[in-house]
Amino acid sequence: MKENLQRIVGILKAPCQGPEKNILVYGSGRLVGALIQEELVDEYQLWVHPVVLGKGVPLFRNEQMRVMLEFQQMQTLKSGVIWFRFFVNKNLSPAGG
DSSP: HHHHHHHHHHHHHOOOOOOOOOOOOOHHHHHHHHHHHHOOOOEEEEEEEEEOSSSSSOOOOOOOOOOOOEEEEEEEEEEEEEEEEEOOOSSSTTTTT
């Protein structure tokens, strides 16, 4: 599966111009989970909404997965939503793992 995902990501990035060749995945937990598992995600942007839910879909389904992140940016929006930007840091070892 890794080769297929790497090939597809390469095809999607090929027509992009400039140093930034980003692919944004919005709202597809299964696709993101597969990309994370194959170490094809290098940046996370998370939005925290000021709402408490009694239940819901987990952000990450693989409980064994550990990704070390390096904080980059944070912004509080007028709505109360807080936006975070993290880069994956492959040089850090997982805490407790």
